[in-house]
Amino acid sequence: MLEHGGNLDLAVQRFGGRAQDWIDLSTGINRQPYPVGEMPHDCWSALPPRSEIESLHRAAQQAYATAAPVLAMAGAQAAIQLLPRLSARGRAKILAPTYNEYAAVLAAAGWGVTEVSALDELAGAELAVVVNPNNPDGRCHAPAELLALLPRVGLLVVDESFADAVSGLSLAPEADRPGLLVLRSFGKFYGLAGLRLGFALGHEVVVAALAAMAGPWPISGAAIAIGRRALLDREWVRATSARLECETLRLDAAVRSLGWALVGGTRLFRLYETGDAHAAQDKLARGQIWSRIFTQRPGWLRLGLPGNETEWARLAAVLSR
């Protein structure tokens, strides 16, 4: 298992307490989730019918402002698992540092994997991966820059797991270009990671290949019911975007007194250079607040946003100790 945020098991093992007592800021998952509401009875019992899956696809097209072919999957991760099989094995280049599953999944499937540090260096790859905005440092690339890269690579995968609420950044409207695949997470922005829902948008050839590999019923009835409702609820999206925008600034301000420097971030997490991330993580953990650190970067600590005033108060108290 690779290191990931969201693994409270590890926090409990190392620092004790019960999982439910911890505030998990180790992920970029919105802690004010979309209200799930009542489930329709048959979302549990019936196999998801094709017509329901298609209506979810239309909702996603509307939400992501695209007419490109779309495929609902069990999280963006489900698409990542299938990437190695989208084309003949070759050379993959990944704009790094980034989400660690890309390199791992591709290498495990026999791809040659190179991590590069500038967009230009992706040229020549059979498969190129850009996470935009990037996890964990928030680095962004304008759509035009990415489109310029398109003719220079075999397949360009743009992971927009943290692109919700960032206007003008998404390539979704252009996703049907040959050689392009855009991945969207649902669970992070909507705060419903346990639902396992995400979307692949891209050229019809790529989306059809993913659909064939994912099989006839890749997502649950609950994912269809909740996902469709949430994607079409533009008022909730607007309110949530505004709230997150304000609260990222609030988090940056809250850690300023400790001398942590903002490296970057998105609306859902912030990355700080702390000087000593282990010490910083331990300090937070003593107040049962879990954070994410990175083996390769001894100073980096990533923090998600507290979900309510009680959590903000606990964070303030821990930081002031």
Place this chain on the structure above:
Amino acid sequence: MLEHGGNLDLAVQRFGGRAQDWIDLSTGINRQPYPVGEMPHDCWSALPPRSEIESLHRAAQQAYATAAPVLAMAGAQAAIQLLPRLSARGRAKILAPTYNEYAAVLAAAGWGVTEVSALDELAGAELAVVVNPNNPDGRCHAPAELLALLPRVGLLVVDESFADAVSGLSLAPEADRPGLLVLRSFGKFYGLAGLRLGFALGHEVVVAALAAMAGPWPISGAAIAIGRRALLDREWVRATSARLECETLRLDAAVRSLGWALVGGTRLFRLYETGDAHAAQDKLARGQIWSRIFTQRPGWLRLGLPGNETEWARLAAVLSR
């Protein structure tokens, strides 16, 4: 898309009405589902933690009476999608006729696929598939017969999607033998196909390979919460098994006056030789009861069990017209 049961869209297209007015007997899904109850709040919001997934695995081991390595997946179908990658491409043999996804998935991935009609003919395959009991005809093979085949094939996949409530048939207790993979559906017997849950049990090498391909979060939080509770609820299993046992006989009796001959079946569906399956399907469909027919077998009609007395009465009325 292959033909499958459970596609009410097709019934509505051809015969009209609203999906919710139909009684869907085109699948082998129990129509008296396990009571879902309240979901724990964090099953939606949090990424499923490793410890929760492991506790579901332990529940499955207990329910299936095995100490073999187990992997929860998004339905048995999710395991089928990954079968072509469990070993180097070669010759697959499938005991046929059976669930049509095996041949399709393997052929699409470049495997040579042969359908055979007797267990013995599976010998020599790199990958051999037996659905036990078989869908749609209910044919069964004793564990000893299947184990005898094990040294004569590369990997033996035994799909036990319809083995719940059939005592002594399951190979789950022996699933950790080298070269064996047992697949269990959750959604069919428990009537929760929309949850997308199933299990792979097998030798540690095979299960580890599936786990790596399935990725870190292959199932939803709801699947963990409901699955664990249902698998450990032995009283519900006993009562349901008994009910299904009686009701299969009731269904066989109900169609007898039409002269349909029982080909075979399981506790969850029955297969009848009707002489003219299109006519039989149309007759049922005029009463908004949906059934499954098979392109290759013009007389075969498969029926699931009605879920309550209202449904039984509607079926009786339709059959008597």
